[in-house]
Amino acid sequence: MSKKKGYKNHSFIEDGKIVLIIGASSGIGKNVALALANYGAKLIIVARREKKLIQTTRQLRKLKIKVLPIIGDIRDRDDRARIIAHSLKKFGRVDVLINNAGLGKANLFLEQPISEIDELIETNILGLIKMTKLVIPIMKVQNEGLIINISSSLALLPVYPFAVYCATKSAVRTFSDCIRDEVKEYGIKVSTVFPGPYDTEFHKVAGLDDSSFQSYSVLKLAEKIAKLVIKPKENLIQPWFYIPLIWIATRFRFIKRKITLPISKSIMEGKIKKEKLEFTKKEEKLKIVVKHA
Ligand SMILES: NC(=O)c1ccc[n+]([C@@H]2O[C@H](COP(=O)([O-])OP(=O)(O)OC[C@H]3O[C@@H](n4cnc5c(N)ncnc54)[C@H](OP(=O)(O)O)[C@@H]3O)[C@@H](O)[C@H]2O)c1
Numbered sequence: 001m002s003k004k005k006g007y008k009n010h011s012f013i014e015d016g017k018i019v020l021i022i023g024a025s026s027g028i029g030k031n032v033a034l035a036l037a038n039y040g041a042k043l044i045i046v047a048r049r050e051k052k053l054i055q056t057t058r059q060l061r062k063l064k065i066k067v068l069p070i071i072g073d074i075r076d077r078d079d080r081a082r083i084i085a086h087s088l089k090k091f092g093r094v095d096v097l098i099n100n101a102g103l104g105k106a107n108l109f110l111e112q113p114i115s116e117i118d119e120l121i122e123t124n125i126l127g128l129i130k131m132t133k134l135v136i137p138i139m140k141v142q143n144e145g146l147i148i149n150i151s152s153s154l155a156l157l158p159v160y161p162f163a164v165y166c167a168t169k170s171a172v173r174t175f176s177d178c179i180r181d182e183v184k185e186y187g188i189k190v191s192t193v194f195p196g197p198y199d200t201e202f203h204k205v206a207g208l209d210d211s212s213f214q215s216y217s218v219l220k221l222a223e224k225i226a227k228l229v230i231k232p233k234e235n236l237i238q239p240w241f242y243i244p245l246i247w248i249a250t251r252f253r254f255i256k257r258k259i260t261l262p263i264s265k266s267i268m269e270g271k272i273k274k275e276k277l278e279f280t281k282k283e284e285k286l287k288i289v290v291k292h293a
Helices: 011-015 027-037 052-063 077-091 112-144 163-184 202-206 219-232 242-251 254-270 275-292
Strands: 018-022 042-047 067-071 096-099 145-150 189-197 235-238
Touching: 018 027, 018 077, 018 219, 027 042, 027 052, 027 189, 027 219, 042 052, 042 077, 052 067, 067 077, 096 112, 096 219, 112 145, 112 163, 112 189, 145 163, 145 219, 163 189, 189 219, 219 235, 235 242
Parallel strands: 018 042, 018 096, 042 067, 096 145, 145 189, 189 235
Antiparallel strands: none
16 A cells, blocks of 8 residues: 655554544545545545445545445434444444534525525534544543544635525534543544635535636645644644635624625625526515515
């Protein structure tokens, strides 16, 4: 197996640590799995779409990686229990949990159906908290572990029209910050990742027309997250130039009010899929009819 230069002496490679990645059938999770394959990790990969997860499994096995695929939905209590049971049966431990499963929905809060709000909260925050709750006791017994929570740059710099998504990702950030001190004494570390826009299925799932969307290569981000597994740090903002951008925009509120929000509003309006806008317009008419009836 080929090992990346510069990380050869790290115990991670020698130990062949067990990494559990939630949401590895596409995008960031899949590419982190492939990046970690280069570092000798043993992987447990989870997602709902069987076909896509098996594709990832095949790619990893070609690299001679020990991988356990588990089809599961982190919103489901039995699935979460099954993920843990199968992981322990196969490998006997979990060294790293990557809470990556998540989705966004581009929708005005006033227009957003409750079912969409439920999906965002149940996946992005409840699923993540409940997976963490199951894995921490295992790491406590091991007296070591690492939890990587995938938040978003939108947790730091909220934009239009992602109110509920931004709220879930801020919750991920706050949750990570709160448990970090609590689990430190058991040798467990907690990292939070704040990605900007990357080329995954995220935009399609969110209902954005991504054909002209400016996004960055997910390969580079995946490599950075894989390195985080080897050398953990509390926060990772990517791409790097989002660090000064976020710093400036959060310190000077007028920038957010006068620049960030209006710009994101005009950009997003052009990118929300046309069918969605038409649907919204129809809804608007319906409301007026009801009002005057
Ligand atoms: N790409 C970006 O621009 C960006 C920016 C900031 C943050 N993020 C965050 O990065 C994470 C990964 O997203 P991505 O960009 O890689 O998008 P993606 O390509 O859509 O990947 C999302 C992954 O999560 C899995 N997933 C979703 N709901 C799940 C559930 N209930 N149970 C189990 N797995 C589930 C999906 O698999 P199945 O559908 O097969 O279940 C898929 O593997 C998300 O938390 C997202 O919010 C992305």
